[in-house]
Amino acid sequence: MKLRDENKTDQIFKATLKLVKENGLSGITMQSVAKEAKIATGTLYIYFKNKESIITSLFDHCVKNSATIFFQHYDVSAPFKVGFHTIWSNIVQHRISRFEESIFIEQCFHSPYIDEETKTTLKKMFEPLLELLNRGKEQHIIKNIDSFWLTSFMIGTINEIAKRVTYFNKRLTKEVLDLNFQMCWDGIKA
Amino acid sequence: MKLRDENKTDQIFKATLKLVKENGLSGITMQSVAKEAKIATGTLYIYFKNKESIITSLFDHCVKNSATIFFQHYDVSAPFKVGFHTIWSNIVQHRISRFEESIFIEQCFHSPYIDEETKTTLKKMFEPLLELLNRGKEQHIIKNIDSFWLTSFMIGTINEIAKRVTYFNKRLTKEVLDLNFQMCWDGIKA
Amino acid sequence: MKLRDENKTDQIFKATLKLVKENGLSGITMQSVAKEAKIATGTLYIYFKNKESIITSLFDHCVKNSATIFFQHYDVSAPFKVGFHTIWSNIVQHRISRFEESIFIEQCFHSPYIDEETKTTLKKMFEPLLELLNRGKEQHIIKNIDSFWLTSFMIGTINEIAKRVTYFNKRLTKEVLDLNFQMCWDGIKA
Amino acid sequence: MKLRDENKTDQIFKATLKLVKENGLSGITMQSVAKEAKIATGTLYIYFKNKESIITSLFDHCVKNSATIFFQHYDVSAPFKVGFHTIWSNIVQHRISRFEESIFIEQCFHSPYIDEETKTTLKKMFEPLLELLNRGKEQHIIKNIDSFWLTSFMIGTINEIAKRVTYFNKRLTKEVLDLNFQMCWDGIKA
């Protein structure tokens, strides 16, 4: 008996991300996903119930994935600025190296595929960052602003960096990284 | 004989924006656009050659529109910070009040509808801002960083503000606005 | 504006009946129905919501149709045997001239298309016959048997006549008709 | 090495009959047959060449089966009425106890699976009955009508009895049986 090839799921995810990047969510067809993943269309339905399922599963996969990357090497006991820099770098690296995932998630947000519930659970994955920011405020290192706006500021700058690096083919040298971190840091510091 | 009703173009644009916000680019069909615009499907083809034409025309319309709004009330001869604040406020206001347009443009970027050429012409509309930033740098008011990254920083924060105001139904009080401008300003100032 | 062509429904019904006769319910595809009805597949969906709708609508159409035919020229005040003969003849004629409909209804019975409710409402259309049979029993003209079995007997013989006439290409002469009616009559008469 | 398990053919036949009863010929898929028969889809192709083969084999199986049942306990030398009653009872019992087979055969008749040739060979299995009827006519016990219509009459009533017993969940008591036989007998007797 031929066993279910578990890394087919990955092929399908990769194919989907690539196609969404190139043509948007509207551009993906089961046919094109299958072709890109080098399998038959029917095979897609062995691994996923339907098109929606591919998209929502991939969405979940991306979200879970990023959550772990965002906080890798992050040491809660390290000084505020060190911790903040770690997370900031992680997110920047993630957004750029997995830019396709960001596009995919963004496109999903305004699609019928992702429901309200899923959207709100997304917020939870930033909790460690929120705790860090609270510490920074207590220690009067950063501005005493609602963390909602602090994270908005931080994420906004990062997203745009990722976009520009990708769209304009910029190399993200250490210098550029430092520059951008500096602006972000100056923006939030007390 | 009734003249080509210029009002209808607007209805079509509005319908398209609404539908893209609700269902993404993938979600719009000529039928749904017609229904939302309260006209017949055939009528769409009197005003636009085809579906692609609706999307690219709307894209152009949005871009041109924002270009004028971004720099309204902007006085080239005013002090740097005043000018910067004017533009910053304009963009924030625009992004929020016409959030649907932002979503639309974002979705278009990763669709087969917008070609590379169109994307690059987008950059041109920020030229007055670039000139202002150059002045700021000359006057040592802001950091001496490539304007590419300065605008990235500025636009990134604004985009995220708009998203959050919309998605989380936040009211944008003067206080919140000031807060956010302060962060942006601290980030870029020398 | 092109108006909805109301006799397209009929074309679709006719095409469906023909195809079900030739290939069974399993054999009909939307493509084949459209082709037989000489319209495009998409057009089917203007007149019917989906395949199921074609089938259930046709089912209803057939049932309603037969109900009127079964009792045409039937005079409630006529003598029992005359009335019974009228109805018997009507049903025979109907089953033969519209044999396709009979096949269709029979096939529907064992398909996922027709629900239990629909099946039971079918019984109602025989009520005038039931009343006639009651009169016959009261007048001691026919056997005093539950009408359920009397109608079973009557309908059973008729169905088989129709099948045989059709499958074996028999001509239904007056003689053959009389012969068959005689057997039916002898079977139920007291 | 395990031998070709003849039992599996039966499982497949049973599964097919059940599914045809529930969903019609259109409703059966190789997947559903395999599942119902509790085997793998691939296994179906060890026992049968393809889907058509399952259906035609089952058709043959049903026909052969009924042929033997129809004439069991039938004594050619018994008086006419006794012989006729035996056959009549056998067919009734068969039609009811194996109602699924009747549905299956009926559905096959209007499907692409059964060819004209197969249909006509069906007639042959009634030959002993035809001989009996000839005897009945010679002995002036029954009407001198073409046996084609005599069998039509007999089979028609039986089929309808079977349908009604099944669809309306009627219990077939000795009384009901006698009643129905009486009608049939009165119908054909001279």
Add this chain to the structure above:
DNA sequence: GATGAATGAGCCTTCATTCAT
């Protein structure tokens, strides 16, 4: 110009059949 019925290519999905294990 305006309408919406009509069209048919193309999408999602199913399913008969094959094949590797």
Add this chain to the structure above:
DNA sequence: TATGAATGAAGGCTCATTCAT
């Protein structure tokens, strides 16, 4: 032999576009 994953042709249905009114 038995399994069920894999295949891809074909079915139901949608939708961009055309056309008759």
